[in-house]
Amino acid sequence: MRDGYVRWLTIPTRWGDNDVYGHVNNVVYYAFMDTAINNYLIAEGGLDIHGGANIGLCVQSSCEFRAPLAFPEPVEAGLRVAHLGRSSVRYEIGLFAPGTDTPAAEGTFTHVFVNRHTRRPAEITTPLRPALEKLLRP
Structure with missing residues (x-):
């Protein structure tokens, strides 16, 4: 659900993200997660x-796929921190189609x-x- 995520980033899909089956290929989901995380860390x-x-x-990373995403729709990436240690952090990312409340995919990184x-x-x-602490889920 959307309300469990703290930070949002809209990521455009590209023509080449779709595979021969007409939806975003599974490897691209990991790029979306990496983009959402690093955009936040830098900004x-x-x-x-x-x-x-x-x-x-x-x-470590993982992704559970639940529904297809496809070009030309953008992806809305929700980000939160599930664990913050001394030198490590575990993020949880939800990837949503616009206007949906249920994630098309949920991942950890x-x-x-x-x-x-x-x-x-x-x-x-x-x-x-302090920036990572702001992402800790309530």
Whole structure:
């Protein structure tokens, strides 16, 4: 349900997102989730993807598909945080067709934040931690 998500991003679909069966291919759903997460981290959390000391690496992801999405309809991605640890965060993402209350897909995505050079776990600090705390589901 839509009311369980905290942050929203509308993502346009592209002609090439559809597969031969006439709907968005399953691998594209993961790109939608990644886009929703990183859009938020950059815009609200100050994540510097090009030069920051720490980066988030995906260590786990999943997606449950419930209904097809298709070009040319945009996708409405709802985002929330289910768990926030010292160096990791588990997001939950709902992908919705416009005007629907039931997600076409629901996924999880776990980031472990690491030092860019050593790849060792790094504590999530300001300004990223307060931004992630805003996404914790009530």
